[in-house]
Amino acid sequence: MQPLVSICMPCHNAEKYVGEAIESVLTQSYKNIETIVVNDGSTDRSGEVLEKYRIKGVKVITEKCGSASGARNRAFREAKGDYVKFFDADDIISPKMIESQITKLNGRINAVASSEWGRFYGEVSTFKSNPQSVWRDMEPTEWLVKAWYDARPMMQPGMFLIPRDIIKTTGGWNEKYTLIDDFEFFARIFCHSKEILFTTGAILYYRSGSSSSLSAKKNRQAVESQYHSLLEGIGHLLALRPDHAARLSCANMLQDFIYSHYPKHPDLCRQLRSRILELGGSDLKPDGPPRFHQLRRFVGWKNARRMQRFFRK
16 A cells, blocks of 8 residues: 655645646646645635635645644644645646655655755746755755755755654644744754655756745844744754764854845844854855955955845845
C-alpha cells in the first residue's frame, strides 16, 4: 500500500493562482494524495474558485486563521497522511514531484525529502532553475550551515516532504510569525531529522513578483516577525552545533537583516549587532546592484544604502 501524502495549503486572496496550484497537485503521477486547502479570510473570489474543486476531492475549510502559519496548522489538524507537504497557493510543483520524493524516502520516517527550485514571473514559461550547494543528500545541521552561510537560503515549504512523525514530535508552525515563518519552522524540523534527501527532478516552481506575497510586506510587525524567527531559528542550530562554522553562518543570517533594513529599525539592528559579536562576527558582504557596490567602495555601505533608498523614493 502506498503511503498517504497530505498536501496542506493556506489560501488568502489567491484567486488568480490557487487553481493552478491545486491542478499541479491533482495531476501528480502519485495518486494516494489528500489535498486540504484552508481559505483564510479571503475577500476576493478565492472561495468561488475553491468550491469548484470540492467535487474533485479537495477538502476546503473556510476559517479565519489570521496567518499562513495558522492556516497551515489548521490544515495539518485535518491531515491523515504519513507524509506532509505544506504548499503555498501561488506556487506550482512538477508532475512527478510527490512520486520522486516518496521513492527517495523509501519508507523512512526520520528523514526529509528536499527538491530543486527556481523562480518564475507571471507565466511558468519564464521559469529559471536556481541550483544551490545543498542540492545533495546531507546531514541536516550541515545543510543549515551551508545554506545559511551566504544568507540566501531557500526554505520554501513546497520544497519539502516531511514525515508526519517529525511534525508531531517538534510541533506545528509558530503562529506568532508572519514574515519568514518558514525559517524557524524548518530549522526546527531539520534539527529533529537524521538526513535531508535531495530529490533530483522534483521541482518547486516559485512564483515571484506578486505584490500580495507575504515576503513583499515590510511593515514593523512583519519585520519583528523576521527578527524573532531568525533568532529562534539560529537557536535551534546552535543548540546542536556551537562550532565556528555554525556560528559564522548564523551571524551572517543576522548581518543580512541589518544590511536589508538599514537605516530603518535601529533598535532591532543594534540588538542583532550585539548578538553577531557574541557569535564571533560576520564575513557577509552587503547585497545590491552594481551602482550600490560602486558607491560602497567610496562612501561605505551605510551611506551607499541611504543613497540607494533616497533614489528609490
